[in-house]
Amino acid sequence: MPDSEPAVSLRGAGRRYGERAALRDVSLDLAVGQTLVVFGPNGAGKTTLLRMLATLLRPHAGEVRVLGSALPDDGYAVRGRIGFLGHEPLLYRELSGRENLRFHARLHGVATERVEVVLEHVGMHRRADDPVAELSRGMVQRLAVARAVLHEPELLLLDEPLANLDPAAIARVQPLIGASSGRTRVLTSHDPVGGLVGADVALGLKAARVQWLAPAAEITLAKIAALYA
Amino acid sequence: MRRTVAALLAKDLALELRTRESVPAMVLFTVTTYVIFHFGLDRNSVDGDLAAGVLCVTLLFAAILGINRLFVAEHEQGGFDGFLLAPVDRTALFVAKAIGLFAFLCVVELVAVPAFAILLLGPSLTQALPGLVAVLLAANAGIAVVGTLVAALAIQTRARDLMVPLLALPLLVPVVLGASRATAPLFAAGGAGALAGNWMAMLALYDLLFALIAYAVFDFLLED
Numbered sequence: 001m002p003d004s005e006p007a008v009s010l011r012g013a014g015r016r017y018g019e020r021a022a023l024r025d026v027s028l029d030l031a032v033g034q035t036l037v038v039f040g041p042n043g044a045g046k047t048t049l050l051r052m053l054a055t056l057l058r059p060h061a062g063e064v065r066v067l068g069s070a071l072p073d074d075g076y077a078v079r080g081r082i083g084f085l086g087h088e089p090l091l092y093r094e095l096s097g098r099e100n101l102r103f104h105a106r107l108h109g110v111a112t113e114r115v116e117v118v119l120e121h122v123g124m125h126r127r128a129d130d131p132v133a134e135l136s137r138g139m140v141q142r143l144a145v146a147r148a149v150l151h152e153p154e155l156l157l158l159d160e161p162l163a164n165l166d167p168a169a170i171a172r173v174q175p176l177i178g179a180s181s182g183r184t185r186v187l188t189s190h191d192p193v194g195g196l197v198g199a200d201v202a203l204g205l206k207a208a209r210v211q212w213l214a215p216a217a218e219i220t221l222a223k224i225a226a227l228y229a
Numbered sequence: 230m231r232r233t234v235a236a237l238l239a240k241d242l243a244l245e246l247r248t249r250e251s252v253p254a255m256v257l258f259t260v261t262t263y264v265i266f267h268f269g270l271d272r273n274s275v276d277g278d279l280a281a282g283v284l285c286v287t288l289l290f291a292a293i294l295g296i297n298r299l300f301v302a303e304h305e306q307g308g309f310d311g312f313l314l315a316p317v318d319r320t321a322l323f324v325a326k327a328i329g330l331f332a333f334l335c336v337v338e339l340v341a342v343p344a345f346a347i348l349l350l351g352p353s354l355t356q357a358l359p360g361l362v363a364v365l366l367a368a369n370a371g372i373a374v375v376g377t378l379v380a381a382l383a384i385q386t387r388a389r390d391l392m393v394p395l396l397a398l399p400l401l402v403p404v405v406l407g408a409s410r411a412t413a414p415l416f417a418a419g420g421a422g423a424l425a426g427n428w429m430a431m432l433a434l435y436d437l438l439f440a441l442i443a444y445a446v447f448d449f450l451l452e453d
Contacts, residue, residue: 056314
């Protein structure tokens with residue numbers, strides 16, 4: 001991918017579920033290393049946007065390019081370079097955290113030692129052998145963060161990544177998924193203050209449409225509040 | 230591909246060992262069915278076509294239980310997304326699931342066949358065993374391939390438990406037909422006859438045909 005090419009580029013991107021439009025006519029560019037924060041009420045299309053960028057949903061309109069590859073045709077080329085943290089942790093409840101991460105490490109061709117490194121980072125090494133079903137929601141979220149960054153992705157797609165995490169856990173995961181990680185990030189948030197921290201660009205979605213797209217520094221709390229009115 | 234298949238298989242085996250949701254249910258079903266046949270037919274023993282039919286049809290219905298649960302963990306616990314996010318050949322999921330189902334069927338038969346011999350079979354199992362193993366392996370391969378394809382289709386629907394038998398049973402008729410016709414001479418009243426080679430060939434051809442179809446279409450089943 002040439003340095004000048006955006007990490008994420010959308011041109012009139014859209015997605016439907018049956019007859020209902022979940023996302024309409026989204027156009028934006030996100031440079032490498034930048035963070036895009038997406039605000040919007042429930043059902044605005046935030047999760048659909050992330051899943052489309054993660055290659056989990058096909059765009060039904062427009063052009064979508066991620067890390068230099070056009071989706072969905074070149075999805076294979078970018079899958080291993082994306083870290084996706086959605087509402088579901090993507091962990092098997094009956095397996096332990098360590099077993100889950102080792103499974104994902106094998107899928108991504110990552111060395112097993114990396115599993116121990118990320119477990120240490122998220123502070124789950126002591127409970128790593130407990131079945132996921134026996135862990136609290138916060139602990140599961142920490143494991144989900146570990147899973148998302150296991151293969152050291154270039155692009156992070158984070159759907160309300162700090163949900164269920166206490167302040168200590170947030171501090172632990174910030175170096176992995178926060179602005180200081182140095183990775184290109186697209187994240188969704190309902191927190192107007194926290195969401196804008198470390199963001200370069202902000203996108204407001206409502207009823208599947210773009211309401212505004214601007215540098216994060218220009219976004220006021222009132223503008224975000226208006227989305228939810 | 231081999232690395233991915235091995236990872237998926239190891240994960241499925243670990244899940245089955247923890248949850249014990251598929252194999253014990255399949256074993257219990259087959260043994261219970263043979264007990265019911267034992268009393269329902271009001272006969273102490275069966276042989277020939279009837280014995281082959283009872284054995285194969287019961288194993289087929291037991292397989293439906295396993296097919297129904299094949300992708301449940303992937304569907305309910307985000308396993309599909311986790312797999313689809315990895316830079317791997319998607320056909321690996323089909324191969325791993327088919328091998329897993331094949332292995333589960335083999336384990337079920339380790340209990341089911343002796344139970345069948347004790348409860349229903351008239352002629353000696355010992356004489357029939359080498360031929361029977363060959364037939365069951367070929368039948369298991371067919372059930373695994375067709376079953377995995379059907380399970381992947383049905384898991385996307387709301388009526389999964391209904392869709393699996395509705396789709397799988399008609400597609401598996403040739404497998405049951407081939408398996409029971411190939412097995413019938415092995416269970417002959419006068420002692421085990423020769424394996425019906427033509428039916429075995431038909432079974433193998435059907436397995437191959439469906440393996441090719443599954444290879445061609447499985448990727449599309451994983452698309453949203």
